[in-house]
Amino acid sequence: MTTDGMLALHTLRRGAPDALPLVLLHGFPLDHRMWLDVTDLLAGDPTVLAPDLPGFGTSPGGPDVAAAVGGTEPSVDVMADGVAATLHAAGVDRAVVAGLSMGGYVAMALVERHPDLVAGLALLDTRSTADDDGARTQRLRVADTVTAELSVEAVLGMRTALLGAGNRGTRLDLVERLDGWIRDQGPLGVAWAQRAMAARPDRTAVLAGYRGPAVVLVGDEDEVTPLEAARHMVGALAGAELVVVRGAGHMTSNESPEPVAAALTALLIRATAG
Template identity: 55%
Template sequence: MTSLNVLTYRTGPRDVLPVVLLHAFPLDSRMWDDVAPLVPGARTVLAVDLPGLGGSAGLGTSSPALEDAADAVAETLAAVGVERAVVVGLSMGGYVALALLDRHRGLVAGLGLLDTRSTPDDDAARANRLRIAAELESSGTVDAVRPMATALLGETSRTLRPELADRVGALIGQQAPAGVAWSQRAMAARPDRTPVLRRFAGPSLVLVGDEDVAAPVAAAEHMAAALRAPHLVVVPHAGHLTAIEDPDAVAEAIGDLAGRADIDERRARG
């Protein structure tokens, strides 16, 4: 049995769908601290530390794969009594949400994909991830990914709110190098999951910062075009970490997604 660390921001009625938040790389669930309290409605809001990050132990697998991360998330949620949820992932969390949808379809009542993409890395990006993973392992530090504290933020945030880079940098500095390396290798191995989106008929959200360079608006539009019931939100003046850069906009969009998922669940129950 694989058990990941779960942060419970609040609890709500059992007949209302919970929201499960999956974090970005190379951070942990605390990146949702500003968003979670703002999600509208009386519902449970949980965040899961992905394998090897935050308070979660690594999986110890020799061939890192996001599928294993998704299985661990599903097992962890089942252990805390979550059988159906609105699953929201940002960046790497979005990759894991897609793997969950692929492997544990019954768990996902609503899907939120924030600042992420459904397509795999190209050869150059894959090689860069593997290079960084090797550097993390050889140095035993997270120094190779510290520059992401600034690079993940949008130009507006970097200019007007430099304190956000300090906050992101502090989270990066608290991660285990082995967990960060495992995540890099798992992301490098991910497949194209656009076909998975085409099969999903439930309510969905695709959200992206208009200054996101890592997963730009074009990547969001690609996912929205593949979904049957998409809702595309472009957050102005935000980069890749919209949950940190504009938590109000992100919380509002998640609340809308959860509300639509609740309606679908009630209809399905008759």
């Protein structure tokens, strides 16, 4: 398949061309910009690649990406295959992969579908289990609403829900940034991603089979994918480190980017040495 114009691969920071790169996969309903606070703090000026996932930012929609990779229905697997194809087209055959929330689902799909690509794995504020019936129904309801209204109004509440309880009323700068990032997304992309996430499988067994270096990070005020979900993944992974970020919710990358950058830098060092 060709990748020209399919996935816009944003290089936020370019280090040594022969260095092991760090690939950052964003959460829902955002784009690569959610990583900017973290990339400014990474030690050693590493090569960082942060693609907009299908339907977000400047990338084409999910159906177009699905057609290019041989998929049909909305699927996290399509997202992963699109990322893998984009990386290969950029000359990247091995990378440390970090994903937050939806990006974590994509990272786990990469481990399953493109294991040779993943030299190190960081799972931030995410979960390896599938949605239960209630969560799945809610995702599909939101997808239908944004499609019918051709508006992202139905997900604007996430501008506060994604933050820790202590930051919702005090970090108005973050609320404003999240509001702007969400409003920049297309409703059809938001709907496609909701349907893709609703259909994703449990990938705990995939983590159990992964043998590379890994870190699991979670905000201690994350109400979307709480500490129990992080501990579940650590229990499945062989030798994974658990990092708990104090005073942060689901958006650790923006609420408290310093420990996130430190954890990713340490993982990159481990993967490079290994």
